[in-house]
Amino acid sequence: MSVWRRVACAVLLLVAGLSLAANVLAPAGYAKQYREAADSGPSSAHWLGTDEIGRDRFARVLYGTRISLLLAPAAALLSTLMAALVGGLAGYLGGGWARGAMAITDLFLSLPWLFLLITVRALMPLNVSPLVSVLVTFLMLGLLGWTSAARVLCASAGSLRDSDFVRQARASGVRGARLFWIHVMPNLKPVLYAQFWISIPAFILSEANLGILGLGVAEPMPSWGSLLKELEGLVSVGSEPWKFVPLILLAVVVTSFQIVMSKQEEVAA
Amino acid sequence: MKAPWGKVARMVRRSRRALLVALVCLGILGSSAMAQGELRFCLRSEPKTFDPLKVEDDASVAVRYLTGGVLVRMNRQTQALEPELAQSWKVSKDGKQITFKLRSGISFSDGTPFSAEDVAYTVQQLMDPALHSPTGDTFRSGPGNVETKIFSPTQISITFPAPVAGLDRQFDQVAILSAHSGKKEMAVLGPFMVADYKPGATLLLKRNPNYWKTDAQGRKLPYLDSITLDIQPNRDVEMLRFKRGEVDLINSLDSEYFDKLAATSPQLVHDAGASLDSEQMWFNEVAKAPLPQYKKNWFRSATFRRAISEAINRADLARVVFRGHAQPAVGPISPANKFWFNAKLKPATYSPDAALKALQAEGFRMENGELKDREGNAVVFSIITNSGNKARERMATMIQEDLQKIGVHVNVVTLDFPSLIERMTQSFDYEAILLGLTNVGLDPNEQMNVWLSSSENHQWNPQEKTPETPWEAEIDRLMQAQASSADAKRRKESFDRVQEIAVEQAPFIYLVNRNALSAVSQRVQGASPVILVPQTYWNVERLSVK
Numbered sequence: 001m002s003v004w005r006r007v008a009c010a011v012l013l014l015v016a017g018l019s020l021a022a023n024v025l026a027p028a029g030y031a032k033q034y035r036e037a038a039d040s041g042p043s044s045a046h047w048l049g050t051d052e053i054g055r056d057r058f059a060r061v062l063y064g065t066r067i068s069l070l071l072a073p074a075a076a077l078l079s080t081l082m083a084a085l086v087g088g089l090a091g092y093l094g095g096g097w098a099r100g101a102m103a104i105t106d107l108f109l110s111l112p113w114l115f116l117l118i119t120v121r122a123l124m125p126l127n128v129s130p131l132v133s134v135l136v137t138f139l140m141l142g143l144l145g146w147t148s149a150a151r152v153l154c155a156s157a158g159s160l161r162d163s164d165f166v167r168q169a170r171a172s173g174v175r176g177a178r179l180f181w182i183h184v185m186p187n188l189k190p191v192l193y194a195q196f197w198i199s200i201p202a203f204i205l206s207e208a209n210l211g212i213l214g215l216g217v218a219e220p221m222p223s224w225g226s227l228l229k230e231l232e233g234l235v236s237v238g239s240e241p242w243k244f245v246p247l248i249l250l251a252v253v254v255t256s257f258q259i260v261m262s263k264q265e266e267v268a269a
Numbered sequence: 270m271k272a273p274w275g276k277v278a279r280m281v282r283r284s285r286r287a288l289l290v291a292l293v294c295l296g297i298l299g300s301s302a303m304a305q306g307e308l309r310f311c312l313r314s315e316p317k318t319f320d321p322l323k324v325e326d327d328a329s330v331a332v333r334y335l336t337g338g339v340l341v342r343m344n345r346q347t348q349a350l351e352p353e354l355a356q357s358w359k360v361s362k363d364g365k366q367i368t369f370k371l372r373s374g375i376s377f378s379d380g381t382p383f384s385a386e387d388v389a390y391t392v393q394q395l396m397d398p399a400l401h402s403p404t405g406d407t408f409r410s411g412p413g414n415v416e417t418k419i420f421s422p423t424q425i426s427i428t429f430p431a432p433v434a435g436l437d438r439q440f441d442q443v444a445i446l447s448a449h450s451g452k453k454e455m456a457v458l459g460p461f462m463v464a465d466y467k468p469g470a471t472l473l474l475k476r477n478p479n480y481w482k483t484d485a486q487g488r489k490l491p492y493l494d495s496i497t498l499d500i501q502p503n504r505d506v507e508m509l510r511f512k513r514g515e516v517d518l519i520n521s522l523d524s525e526y527f528d529k530l531a532a533t534s535p536q537l538v539h540d541a542g543a544s545l546d547s548e549q550m551w552f553n554e555v556a557k558a559p560l561p562q563y564k565k566n567w568f569r570s571a572t573f574r575r576a577i578s579e580a581i582n583r584a585d586l587a588r589v590v591f592r593g594h595a596q597p598a599v600g601p602i603s604p605a606n607k608f609w610f611n612a613k614l615k616p617a618t619y620s621p622d623a624a625l626k627a628l629q630a631e632g633f634r635m636e637n638g639e640l641k642d643r644e645g646n647a648v649v650f651s652i653i654t655n656s657g658n659k660a661r662e663r664m665a666t667m668i669q670e671d672l673q674k675i676g677v678h679v680n681v682v683t684l685d686f687p688s689l690i691e692r693m694t695q696s697f698d699y700e701a702i703l704l705g706l707t708n709v710g711l712d713p714n715e716q717m718n719v720w721l722s723s724s725e726n727h728q729w730n731p732q733e734k735t736p737e738t739p740w741e742a743e744i745d746r747l748m749q750a751q752a753s754s755a756d757a758k759r760r761k762e763s764f765d766r767v768q769e770i771a772v773e774q775a776p777f778i779y780l781v782n783r784n785a786l787s788a789v790s791q792r793v794q795g796a797s798p799v800i801l802v803p804q805t806y807w808n809v810e811r812l813s814v815k
Contacts, residue, residue: 031670033666035588035589039592053667118685118688121684126680126699126700127649127650127680127700130680213656213657213685215684215685218680218681218682219662219665219669220670229659232659239529
């Protein structure tokens, strides 16, 4: 493991650890409004100041990190499994199955996902708790984010289908699901791992985009997206560098994920 | 040889006199023209039309204000009506007829003379149903045709089929068109005329050489040579350009930007006080709404609505969300509307205890910090607002915390605007909405479409076939009474009562009135921003730039 990869792993573990210790490090919580100290700078009471309605920014960063770091991998797992199912099977079966599955995948790819998410969000029931809104947001990301990975997996499974060891297994009488699970799937693992790791930062950024549009996680629950909304309008943040902390954290975490997953990509290649 | 000193001295004396005369002439010329450079500011969208009768959007309203000549003008500072192209006017007792005595010797920007024929032509165009003029709609109070009678080139009477409330004030929005000019709407009577238009980029207005007004010293108005309007929807860019000195004015400044600018250049920002705009929330009271019956019962209860209103800390909303640049709302009309505001109304009190007591008297009870109704249903509802509006999102979040104190759980939902409008007007699938109301005019007639129970914009329960509650029936009666009366005092009495009912019944929970914030460059002279639109350039003909 290279030094950079070790550093990246350490950073991710540190960030994850801090976010999990949010209850201890920021006992006041993410929702309490200190209205007398709204939009204040860093102080001993509020290490990163408060937001526009007086909520402790440090607490919100920690809790927001916890949400993004816990749920982005969950959404990535869901999308990777769906990609494996659709892409892996299509590639393995080949012929009309593969063409049909890839046509559906292309159809999904051609959909403007942002508008699709906005539409799905608008159709959701209104009276859902913030926690449910978080889960739904990431669930939607997982359900809509499998398409690119499915194409990669279809191509990989297709090449495995005609490989010598699969032919040999087939000649030995191994057929159907057994052939797929025992001989094809284990060889798709490196690609699956790579797709999983690639999806995590993509989903973190997607949630951040939705949050900036006000369509992600519901108030008062924080997420990186809702925290990044504070950076709207450079004029208003130029003299308040502490407001950049969520952005820096996002950049550090996404970069760390990229460094960690570069190993997986090498393996997949 | 004798030196000709005497001749030289005489020549010098003559030259001095000539120089003096020249300087005096230049001074006179200078003072009579006093052309003073170019003013620049931003329009936040493309003007959709230059036809003053078709104006609907803010950008076109701005162009109409700068170029259109009107018979009477409401002074944006005093809110009093002042003569413009009309020297005087008289409204009949029944409120159907208005007679104008016009100024003589006035020409349009292209030199076409102005007369009563132009007024008659404009009014006929305005009231033509085929034109669908939004300005014309405000004059349509009953079926039938408008009649114009020209007594002389400077006298005309206009008769409407039914009384028009505040008839004379409505003419503030009617820019007079030329009946004879080949340039159609581009021939104007206002201080400026459209000289060049680059769609998506700039609109150049040049001073109207035939503008009729002069200042107290007899100098021709306007002082400015031209106005360049940059089409710039991005508020950040507008602010940056203002800071760089590339634009001279900003209207409707955001409170956050206002404070940032005030911190470095306090002399550039102006807080004119509470504006006419309000932020409000309301509950869904539509009988056919897809909501559980117990929620409909809450929302249709005035006690419930008043209790929720009482549990909201409006002072905090004004202080925190708008950084002190807003006032807690009293009722449907902002105190900024000097004539129509009902001064007897008391500001809403903030008292979670009193709110809880009122709810308990209605059968609600607290259980483990959660409010429950008589049937044991927890009081939970959602407030939706439009995504991207930071102030409203913050207000909703603060209301969420305020109501938590009386055990009410609120879910804040932000939706894109089309989805919100669809729920509000089509499916009625919502519980509470938080939105703002932008008021441009002062007259209560402009709110007819909100208060009449049969109206589409009667937001809490639109298009009622007959008023569903006695108080809505009373509001209908009072609004119609004030609309059909020409007596300002009686109209005021009727509308005062409407305001009282609105506060008693709380169909809208008025939250705050935003202040009118603006920024004016030091280059601009003569500016005194006001609360009414257009805040900074309402006296544009008297503005000049250094």
